[in-house]
Amino acid sequence: MDIDKLKELKTDSIKYSRTEINQIFELRTERSLKSTNRKMLIDLLLMGITTAILISITFFIGLQSRLLVSGQIAIIAGILIIHYRIKYMLLNNVDLSNNGIKPAITKIKNRLEGYIVFYQIALPPLFSLLMVKFQFDTYGGWNGVFNKWYYVAGTFVLSLVVVRFLCNKIYGKDMDRFKSLIDSLNNEV
Amino acid sequence: MNKNENDFLEIIDDNQKIIHNVCRIYTDTTNSHHDLFQEILLQLWKGYHNFKGDAKVSTWIYRVSLYTAITYIKKVMKERKLNEEVLVESTYEQKDEDTYEELLQGAIEKLNDNEKALIALYLDDKSYKEMSSILGISESNVGARINRLKNKLKEMFNERKDGY
Numbered sequence: 001m002d003i004d005k006l007k008e009l010k011t012d013s014i015k016y017s018r019t020e021i022n023q024i025f026e027l028r029t030e031r032s033l034k035s036t037n038r039k040m041l042i043d044l045l046l047m048g049i050t051t052a053i054l055i056s057i058t059f060f061i062g063l064q065s066r067l068l069v070s071g072q073i074a075i076i077a078g079i080l081i082i083h084y085r086i087k088y089m090l091l092n093n094v095d096l097s098n099n100g101i102k103p104a105i106t107k108i109k110n111r112l113e114g115y116i117v118f119y120q121i122a123l124p125p126l127f128s129l130l131m132v133k134f135q136f137d138t139y140g141g142w143n144g145v146f147n148k149w150y151y152v153a154g155t156f157v158l159s160l161v162v163v164r165f166l167c168n169k170i171y172g173k174d175m176d177r178f179k180s181l182i183d184s185l186n187n188e189v
Numbered sequence: 190m191n192k193n194e195n196d197f198l199e200i201i202d203d204n205q206k207i208i209h210n211v212c213r214i215y216t217d218t219t220n221s222h223h224d225l226f227q228e229i230l231l232q233l234w235k236g237y238h239n240f241k242g243d244a245k246v247s248t249w250i251y252r253v254s255l256y257t258a259i260t261y262i263k264k265v266m267k268e269r270k271l272n273e274e275v276l277v278e279s280t281y282e283q284k285d286e287d288t289y290e291e292l293l294q295g296a297i298e299k300l301n302d303n304e305k306a307l308i309a310l311y312l313d314d315k316s317y318k319e320m321s322s323i324l325g326i327s328e329s330n331v332g333a334r335i336n337r338l339k340n341k342l343k344e345m346f347n348e349r350k351d352g353y
Contacts (some may be wrong), residue, residue: 003293003342007312014209014222018202019229027200028231038351096241096252101306104256181259184303185326 003106044084102185109178116167127159128152197237201347203249214309225262231256251323259302296345
């Protein structure tokens with residue numbers, strides 16, 4: 001068996017004309033413009049909806065003014081959009097003109113891992129703080145917060161579980177694939 | 190179409206053999222070949238603005254093509270492949286005997302994504318240095334992997350030939 005024989009096979013049998021390449025290019029870039037990264041959009045929507053629901057609850061209970069609630073939602077939506085944009089750019093702009101494939105995959109994996117860790121560290125305390133604020137407003141002071149401390153603890157644990165589950169659901173397969181690719185590239189003989 | 194796009198498409202036209210080589214290794218049907226070509230074209234266009242010419246154009250095109258094939262296209266083509274599997278299998282059964290090249294091609298299809306990348310570069314007569322630069326692994330590692338791959342392909346080839 002000689003693998004070099006495959007070199008002799010004609011690879012020019014498939015060749016697109018310039019017109020065909022132009023057509024493929026136009027079709028593909030058009031499609032690309034219409035669709036952004038769906039997974040990260042889901043990510044963004046989930047965070048946005050959750051935050052909006054949490055703030056809306058305090059509004060419907062009548063704890064805050066309409067203007068204050070609207071302002072909070074607008075600020076959080078703005079932060080989420082900026083965050084989404086930065087993340088999208090970081091994950092999609094792979095510099096392959098200066099780096100080989102292994103460093104590129106490693107960089108993407110590390111960035112994605114960083115985001116997952118960030119979510120797992122930042123979101124549970126954030127939701128817990130919202131619960132503290134909710135308790136504080138509902139029961140009129142810190143006494144209410146301390147008396148019902150298990151609500152805050154429950155929120156922390158529940159959000160930790162939910163965030164971990166969602167991160168795993170959304171990015172789990174991609175992370176596993178990146179890790180296995182890097183492992184196989186690291187596999188020195 | 191602006192000048193930038195024209196320059197880009199000119200480069201693609203001149204180097205389309207590289208993209209076809211990668212597509213040939215990673216796909217087994219004309220339709221999926223075309224799909225992968227499209228996907229690579231898009232990724233090249235996305236990276237074109239960042240390409241400063243530090244690396245050779247062919248090296249950059251290889252990197253992007255292989256990176257795209259390895260990381261993205263598997264998901265896109267999975268569904269399509271499933272639909273086509275029945276057709277491919279029935280065509281396969283009609284043959285009395287596979288040719289030498291078909292047997293070898295069949296063995297290559299069984300390799301994992303990283304191994305396919307090495308084979309694509311090897312079949313295009315790239316030096317170990319270029320392979321190392323494209324893949325981002327050491328030259329000594331490239332050499333060892335090529336030898337290991339040749340042995341692996343030899344075993345797979347013989348198994349297919351014997352009808353296992």
